Amino acid sequence: MRILRWFLALTLAGILKAEDFTSQQVASKVQSDLTPKLSKGSFITFKEPPRWSTFKAPDPAIVVNVKSEFDVAATIMFCNLMKIPFLAQNGGNGWATTFTMNNNGVLINLAGLNQVTFSADKKQATIGAGALINTTIHAANNAGALVATGNCNCVGTLGAYLGGGYGNLMGLFGFGVDNIISMRVATADGKLQTVSASSNPELFWAMRGAGPNFGIVTSAVVKSKPATPNERSAWTGALIFTPDKLEQVVQAIQDLDLKPEMNVFLYFISSGPPSNDPVVLTTPFLYMGDATSGRAAFASLYEIGPIVDTTAVLPYDQWNTGGDGFCTRGPRKPSFGVGIQNMIPGDWRKVWDLYTAFQKKPGAEGSVVLLEAYSLTKARSISDSSASFPHRGVNFNAVAIAWYEDPAYDGEALAFGSAARDIWRNSDGLAENRTYINFANGDEDLLVVYGSSLARLRTIKKRVDPGNKFNQWFNIV
Numbered sequence: 001m002r003i004l005r006w007f008l009a010l011t012l013a014g015i016l017k018a019e020d021f022t023s024q025q026v027a028s029k030v031q032s033d034l035t036p037k038l039s040k041g042s043f044i045t046f047k048e049p050p051r052w053s054t055f056k057a058p059d060p061a062i063v064v065n066v067k068s069e070f071d072v073a074a075t076i077m078f079c080n081l082m083k084i085p086f087l088a089q090n091g092g093n094g095w096a097t098t099f100t101m102n103n104n105g106v107l108i109n110l111a112g113l114n115q116v117t118f119s120a121d122k123k124q125a126t127i128g129a130g131a132l133i134n135t136t137i138h139a140a141n142n143a144g145a146l147v148a149t150g151n152c153n154c155v156g157t158l159g160a161y162l163g164g165g166y167g168n169l170m171g172l173f174g175f176g177v178d179n180i181i182s183m184r185v186a187t188a189d190g191k192l193q194t195v196s197a198s199s200n201p202e203l204f205w206a207m208r209g210a211g212p213n214f215g216i217v218t219s220a221v222v223k224s225k226p227a228t229p230n231e232r233s234a235w236t237g238a239l240i241f242t243p244d245k246l247e248q249v250v251q252a253i254q255d256l257d258l259k260p261e262m263n264v265f266l267y268f269i270s271s272g273p274p275s276n277d278p279v280v281l282t283t284p285f286l287y288m289g290d291a292t293s294g295r296a297a298f299a300s301l302y303e304i305g306p307i308v309d310t311t312a313v314l315p316y317d318q319w320n321t322g323g324d325g326f327c328t329r330g331p332r333k334p335s336f337g338v339g340i341q342n343m344i345p346g347d348w349r350k351v352w353d354l355y356t357a358f359q360k361k362p363g364a365e366g367s368v369v370l371l372e373a374y375s376l377t378k379a380r381s382i383s384d385s386s387a388s389f390p391h392r393g394v395n396f397n398a399v400a401i402a403w404y405e406d407p408a409y410d411g412e413a414l415a416f417g418s419a420a421r422d423i424w425r426n427s428d429g430l431a432e433n434r435t436y437i438n439f440a441n442g443d444e445d446l447l448v449v450y451g452s453s454l455a456r457l458r459t460i461k462k463r464v465d466p467g468n469k470f471n472q473w474f475n476i477v
């Protein structure tokens, strides 16, 4: 105990810095000094919650599993006092290579803050910072309401929102950031505040697009919509095509007139063991669609002749089920995202060739290429300046994901992903390269992810986080 006091005294005097502590000392200090300040139900562990990708993942010395917003604030204050880094984790899906935690800091696991509640009129939901999309959709479905979320069950609901938030309902509701009414935020000084259009509006603007750079959101109040069971259904599923149909599929997606109820994804993906042959898969989605309207809306895809068709009417709580395999946690998955304006069949054939060359390696069969196409009419009816999210003008998002266990593949994986990105970027049809921050690799120039919002974000950052404590997610400096 005496030695711990000695460390604290030296830290306070500014003599010791984070890098002077061993991970064991960080862990001991957290256990001895922070534990008494935490609420009942919180706990401290050495085992970190699993992440979607282990490639360049943050490596904490210890994990504080919080149970209240006060625990979050207390942990920030403690880390500031100790001059040790900290990082929040919601779904653990962030794949960016910008994390710097290297066995020297505290991971604040938000999983215990996973409550999702609805107002009596079902027009507002309060989403806890630990809620995954799965939790949020189940709560909304039980309440008889719809909420904007992403399309994969394992992703953190607010983790996705804070970078923008694409999802099945965005043609009707806009981006996740467009649905936030207010947030409870623990800022770099360890203070808790409500952030909304009327309370700290500058921070409200900044956090809706660049949230992880400004504070830890402990909960958010978002818009929701009361919905009958029929209003909580969609026509969706998978259409699988043989690889020779790729150009036709790409052209069909380019030519689709996406109504607000519609979206479509395109995947290059393994057909599964034992052959693991790569296939071209699309997932059409029509909100409140049925066999007639669904097949009509996506007639151009059905006409190409899928070899597998699982499309059906699915209830709200099953819309994301088809993507559960994509949620698998663990292996290395360096990922390269990019925004593009047009689907160019020749480019997609080149990416296919790169993909199949990498995907056929033993152990890399799970690799994926992904394209997302949404109706953007609603999102574009909301002012560009309403939030720091800067990509309303981008039509499509594509990602190349190398998926494997063996670090010996790292070099080839990065070569595959960056070569695919180069192909897309070279004909992206944009004035300058753009990438949705939540799909970005981490090696991009900050202008690529923050666009024209960067200068204003820098000004706000200097005021709100002058010591740059929130520095591990596309660090705004």
Ligand SMILES: Cc1cc2nc3c(=O)[nH]c(=O)nc-3n(C[C@H](O)[C@H](O)[C@H](O)COP(=O)(O)OP(=O)(O)OC[C@H]3O[C@@H](n4cnc5c(N)ncnc54)[C@H](O)[C@@H]3O)c2cc1C
Pocket: 052, 087, 088, 089, 090, 091, 092, 093, 094, 095, 110, 129, 149, 150, 151, 152, 154, 155, 156, 157, 158, 159, 160, 161, 162, 163, 164, 165, 166, 167, 211, 212, 215, 216, 217, 218, 326, 327, 438, 439, 472, 473
């Ligand atoms: C399988 C999969 C499916 C995806 N599907 C979609 C989708 O449908 N739509 C979409 O828009 N994106 C999607 N994404 C991208 C996703 O939005 C990003 O990966 C996002 O960063 C994940 O958030 P998380 O909470 O799961 O991850 P985390 O790694 O926990 O968080 C990512 C970053 O945000 C910070 N953060 C998390 N929560 C908070 C908080 N409460 N306050 C402050 N900072 C916080 C973390 O510190 C970290 O820096 C998907 C990603 C994957 C891997």
